[in-house]
Amino acid sequence: MKTVFIAGATGYLGRYLCEEYQRRGWYVAALVRDAPRAKSLCADQLIEAEATEPATLVGTMSGADLVISALGITRQADGLGYWDVDYQANLNLLREAEAAGVGRFAYVHVLHAGTMGHVPLVAAKSAFVEALQQSTLPSTVIAPSGYFSDMGDILAMAEAGRVWLFGDGSCLINPIHGADLAHASAEAIAQERPWIDVGGPEVFSLKQVASLAFASREAPTKITLLPDGLRRAALWLLPRVTPRKIHGPAQFFLTAMAQDMVGERHGTHRLSDHFNNTPPQ
Template sequence: MSTILVAGATGYLGRFIVAELHRRGYQVRALVRDLGRAESPGIYGSPGLTGLVADWCIGDVTNPRVTADLAHGVTGVISALGVTRQKADLWDIDYRANLAILDSARRHGVNNFCYVHALGAEHCPARITRAKTAFVRELQASQVTAQVISPTGYFSDMAQVLDMARRGRVVLLDDAVRINPIHGLDVAGACVDRHVAGVSGEWRIGGPEVLTWREVAECAFRILDRPARITVLPRVARGLLVRQPWWDGVRFAAWSMTHDSVGESIGRQRLLDFYNVILA
C-alpha cells in the first residue's frame, strides 16, 4: 500500500486531506508539531487524526533535522503547510519549509508533489501570497510532477463573518465583490483526486455557490434569525488597508475582500449548512 506524506496535517484543510487519503485506502505519514493536538478534533468540524495516521513525524518544519528525511519511503507529498494564525515568518514556512520538503522529496526519489496555493495569489501584494507564489515557481521549475491546487477562501474563513454577525454587525470592504467559498472537505477531495492522478497542472477551484460578500453576510444573519446589519467601509478606507505596510494579514484580507475570487465550482458543501453545523 502506498504512503503519502501530508505536511500541515493539523490544519483546517490538512485534517480533511488525511481523512480523505485514509478513506481511500492510502497510508498517511503526518507531519505535526503536537501529537495530542493532532489527535483532538480541529476547528470548524475538521477531524481529529486518531486512527487515520500510519506514521507520525513530530517536529517543527523550520528544523532541517525534521525535514531532511521526511519523504523517505513515501510515494507522494501533499503540502497544506502554511501560516494563517501561527506566529511565524511567512517566508520561513510558506517558502523555505515547503522548499525543504521538496528537497527531501527529490533526494528520496519521490516524484509526485501536490501543493495548496491560493487563488489569485500572484496578483496580491501581501507577503504571504508572495512567499507562496515564489514556492510555486520553484515547484514548477523542478523535475517533480506538480499539482498546484489554488482554492478560493475556505469556509473556515467565512466563520469570521458569522462571528461578526453574532456580535451584531458585519463590516465589509466591498459588498459587490464575488467569491465562491469552499469547504475543507471539498478542497481535500480535489487535492487527493489530482495527486493520485499524478499529472502536473494548476487547478483554480471554489465551492458550488458564487456569492457576493453581502450575500455571505446575509447568509450569516439568516442562520442567526436576525435582521442583517451590514456596514460597507468607504472606498478610501479599503485602499488604505490594502496599501498599509504594517499588518500583512490585514493587507491580505483586505485585498481578498476587494477582488473577485471565483474558481471552478466543485464540491457539494453549502455555506448555510456549514454555518448550521458550527452553530449546533
C-alpha cells in the same frame, strides 16, 4: 499500498486531507510538531519533525509516493514569518522529497496569487511555487478560492449585529468546505493536473454571504458598506501600527475580498449549512 506524506496535517485542510487519503486506502504519514497532541488525526503514522529545520526531515519521506504540503501560517508564531514557513519550510520539504525520489509533490497555494504579489503571505507562497515548478519532480498546485472557515469573520460580525463591507459588496466568492477541497485536490493529483483553481459549488456576493450569516442566526440583516478608500487606507496603515500577526492576515483578506475569488466549482457542502451548524461565539 501507496504512501502519502502530508505536511500541515494538523491545520484546517490538512486534517481533511488525512481523512480523504485514508478513505482512498492510502497509508497516511502525517508531519506534526507534537505527536501526542495530534493523536486525533486520521493517520497511520505521525512523524514528529520541524519543517523549518531541514536536518529533522532527513529520511522522513523514504518510500513515499506523494507529498502534499498544506503548510503555511496565517498568524505568525514562534518568531517565524511567511518567508520562514510558507517559503523556506516548504522548500525544505521539496528538497527532501527530491532526495527521497517521491513521485509527485502537491502544494496548496492561493487563488489569483498573481494579483496579490505585494501581500507578504502571497509573495512567499508564490516564490515557493516558482521553485516547485523549476523542480524535476512532477507537481500539482492547488489554488482554493477560500475556505468555509474564512467566512467566520463575517459570521462573527453578524452575531454582533452588523456586517461591515468595503465597496458595494458585489465581489464574488465560492468558498469551499475542507472535505470538498480535500476530495477535489486528491482527484486533481490523481489526474496529474499541474494546477487547479478550485472553489465550492455555490457562488455568492459578499453581501449574500452576509445575508446567509444573519439568516443562520435568525437576525435582521444589517450591512454597512464602507468606501473602498478606507480599505486602501487600512492596507497602508496597518503595517505601520500593528504587529505582523495582525497586519499580515489582514493584508491578505483585505486584498482578496476586493476582487472576485471564484474557482472551478466542486463539492456538495453548502455554506448555509455550515453557518447553521456553527455554534454562536
